[in-house]
Amino acid sequence: MSTVDAQMPGVFYRRPSPDADPFIEPGSVVQAGQTIGLIEVMKTFNEVKAERDCRVGRILLDDGDEVDVGQTMFEVDEA
Template identity: 45%
Template structure:
């Protein structure tokens, strides 16, 4: 399992905006570099990307939750070769 951690403090969002679909859901396949969410701090939005290819196993941070640097946001089950 691999984890995607927050690089900065802020509010974690699973969607690109209100009324939009989430970037990814549990069970979705992701590629390395794919956006899985965003963190907002002071109206600045930073895309959070998966470091590895695999399948979204779980979200450890809720949509709209305050997160800190180093907090686990998502757990990814790594793809096997």
């Protein structure tokens, strides 16, 4: 098990818009470079991308949660 940690402080979002499906769910298999979340900083949305192929374990934040640098957002396993 490894983690995906925030690279910047801001507000975390699991989906691209309020009426859209989440980028990922627990159990999702993602590929390196795939968008798995967003962090909003001063009205600018920054994509959180998977660094490698993996399977999502737990998602530790909900839409609108504040996140700090180094805070764990996701737990992932090898795909």
